[in-house]
Amino acid sequence: MTESAPTQSTPTQSAPPESVPTQSAPTQSTLAERDRRRGRSVRGIELPSHKTASTQHALAPAPLPTTIILPLEAGLSARDLRPAVETGQRVLRGQPLVQGGGPLATWTHASTSGVVRLLQRRRIAHPRRREALCAVIEVDGRDEPYAEAAKRPDPTQWDTPDKVGVALSRAGLEGLGGAVFPTGLKLAAAGRHRMRLVIVNGVECEPYISCDDMLMRTSPRDVLAGALALVELTGAPRGVVAVEEDKPEALKALQRALPSLGDTQQRLTIETVPTMYPAGGERQLIQALTGDEVPSLAKPTDIGYLCQNVGTVAALYRYFASGEPVTSRITTVTGSAIATPRNLDVRLGTRIADLVAACGGYTGKVARLVMGGSMMGVALEDDDIPVGRAANCIVAASAEELREDAEVACIRCGNCSNVCPAYLLPQELNAAAKHDEFDLLETFGLFDCIECGCCDVVCPSHIPLAETFRVAKRRLVQAMAPTARVRWLDAREQLRRQRVESWDREHNGQAGAEPPPLRTRLEAVVEIVERASRLPAVTVTSKGEGGNA
Ligand code: SF4
Ligand code: SF4
Numbered sequence: 001m002t003e004s005a006p007t008q009s010t011p012t013q014s015a016p017p018e019s020v021p022t023q024s025a026p027t028q029s030t031l032a033e034r035d036r037r038r039g040r041s042v043r044g045i046e047l048p049s050h051k052t053a054s055t056q057h058a059l060a061p062a063p064l065p066t067t068i069i070l071p072l073e074a075g076l077s078a079r080d081l082r083p084a085v086e087t088g089q090r091v092l093r094g095q096p097l098v099q100g101g102g103p104l105a106t107w108t109h110a111s112t113s114g115v116v117r118l119l120q121r122r123r124i125a126h127p128r129r130r131e132a133l134c135a136v137i138e139v140d141g142r143d144e145p146y147a148e149a150a151k152r153p154d155p156t157q158w159d160t161p162d163k164v165g166v167a168l169s170r171a172g173l174e175g176l177g178g179a180v181f182p183t184g185l186k187l188a189a190a191g192r193h194r195m196r197l198v199i200v201n202g203v204e205c206e207p208y209i210s211c212d213d214m215l216m217r218t219s220p221r222d223v224l225a226g227a228l229a230l231v232e233l234t235g236a237p238r239g240v241v242a243v244e245e246d247k248p249e250a251l252k253a254l255q256r257a258l259p260s261l262g263d264t265q266q267r268l269t270i271e272t273v274p275t276m277y278p279a280g281g282e283r284q285l286i287q288a289l290t291g292d293e294v295p296s297l298a299k300p301t302d303i304g305y306l307c308q309n310v311g312t313v314a315a316l317y318r319y320f321a322s323g324e325p326v327t328s329r330i331t332t333v334t335g336s337a338i339a340t341p342r343n344l345d346v347r348l349g350t351r352i353a354d355l356v357a358a359c360g361g362y363t364g365k366v367a368r369l370v371m372g373g374s375m376m377g378v379a380l381e382d383d384d385i386p387v388g389r390a391a392n393c394i395v396a397a398s399a400e401e402l403r404e405d406a407e408v409a410c411i412r413c414g415n416c417s418n419v420c421p422a423y424l425l426p427q428e429l430n431a432a433a434k435h436d437e438f439d440l441l442e443t444f445g446l447f448d449c450i451e452c453g454c455c456d457v458v459c460p461s462h463i464p465l466a467e468t469f470r471v472a473k474r475r476l477v478q479a480m481a482p483t484a485r486v487r488w489l490d491a492r493e494q495l496r497r498q499r500v501e502s503w504d505r506e507h508n509g510q511a512g513a514e515p516p517p518l519r520t521r522l523e524a525v526v527e528i529v530e531r532a533s534r535l536p537a538v539t540v541t542s543k544g545e546g547g548n549a
Contacts, residue, residue: 068349094149177309195236196304203280206373216250225532226313235515416455
């Protein structure tokens with residue numbers, strides 16, 4: 001298995017080639033401004049979606065497996081977590097398997113009832129970890145719930161933003177879009193700024209992945225109620241659920257559900273964005289919806305934007321409505337080597353092999369197995385790995401699906417820079433990376449690269465640019481002595497602050513208004529959840545269950 005994703009079919013470039021950029025090429029902001037004048041909101045490429053196969057079948061629960069493997073290390077201060085169970089102990093669905101940990105540590109819960117047979121380090125599929133201490137649970141098939149996890153929480157008891165963050169981390173809430181960033185931490189960051197807009201990301205622009213599409217089609221109430229709750233939690237004046245234009249059924253389901261949410265002040269809207277990869281990237285989405293560029297090194301929350309995936313806000317609503325921590329997620333299982341590509345609601349910890357079996361098994365030899373989509377997914381060694389919160393999609397690609405062209409020298413055509421959504425010069429970055437020219441890499445904005453792979457797709461020389469940049473980031477940091485790394489991080493932090501201050505000055509007077517006190521906002525969350533929980537839970541619009549609702 002290689003590190004790269006499965007397949008990148010021939011794209012349509014979003015813009016005609018321009019002159020070959022050089023070091024004296026226009027700055028990122030100038031290029032963004034030029035794009036705006038041309039009516040081009042986000043740079044990127046149009047790709048074949050490969051989503052139809054997995055949306056032909058109704059969303060269904062995956063069968064309970066006989067064994068569940070749950071990683072006990074999650075979040076950003078996972079080392080402080082301790083197992084709360086021991087070998088031989090019976091556990092119930094929703095029961096915490098860990099204890100302790102800082103506010104950034106995400107708790108893991110048993111995703112069904114059974115007996116803990118092993119506590120051991122195992123390989124996992126995670127964007128930042130290769131292995132983790134796991135609880136291996138022999139499933140008893142009774143799926144008995146843990147009483148404590150069936151109690152609706154009272155958010156009005158959380159009298160500080162930190163307590164809100166800790167409660168969400170204890171409920172296992174992390175970004176379900178694939179990045180698994182702790183939700184509580186994002187909210188804590190948002191709490192330090194006045195929020196102007198909450199963006200709920202239902203764009204799902206990467207080929208093959210359709211789990212968010214199916215979630216929006218089938219559970220629009222949960223998505224919208226979670227989105228409204230998030231608007232209240234952040235104190236933002238409004239929120240928007242963004243959906244890509246190629247998801248008409250999801251859009252229709254959301255539009256039909258919105259009026260019943262009782263959002264009398266119309267603080268939540270639904271907007272579409274053009275079908276373009278990577279329109280769902282946080283910075284790209286903010287730019288597409290608002291025209292605002294997040295300054296280099298700054299985070300969206302620094303300038304008043306908070307983005308969350310639709311799956312995360314639906315999980316947030318379910319936690320508020322029932323006390324249910326995150327014990328399952330929707331995963332797309334697809335690729336030409338899968339007999340029946342589809343979306344399944346999967347208990348966390350289910351092995352990928354069991355998931356594939358629930359989709360009819362493999363049709364032949366799997367040339368590459370990937371978690372995520374074809375552009376930014378992570379190649380897996382085999383299928384004996386459990387599904388975690390990050391597993392939005394499993395692609396089993398056959399040899400015919402893969403394109404493996406030999407790399408040749410750069411011909412300086414400029415295709416890569418014309419499509420780069422971060423307005424970088426990939427050809428220059430590539431030349432600097434080849435010779436470990438770390439200063440140049442920084443000058444050319446290596447850390448602004450979002451590793452989207454657009455440059456790879458349009459490169460006629462088949463240079464694996466995104467992978468080169470991924471490795472270069474690691475090498476650059478590793479090459480620094482510890483003291484130099486501290487100085488480097490300090491300098492970046494200083495630069496970030498300067499850029500945010502400068503952005504604030506430029507946008508003077510447009511910052512979000514002073515939010516109501518936390519208690520008032522938490523009471524509003526309770527009302528939203530009360531109202532939403534009286535509405536029907538599921539709107540069935542997915543194919544195989546009778547067409548559009
Ligand atoms: S890296 Fe590839 S796309 Fe970019 S200029 Fe060179 S040949 Fe063209
Ligand atoms: S991988 Fe990096 S350099 Fe290449 S197009 Fe994406 S953001 Fe630009």
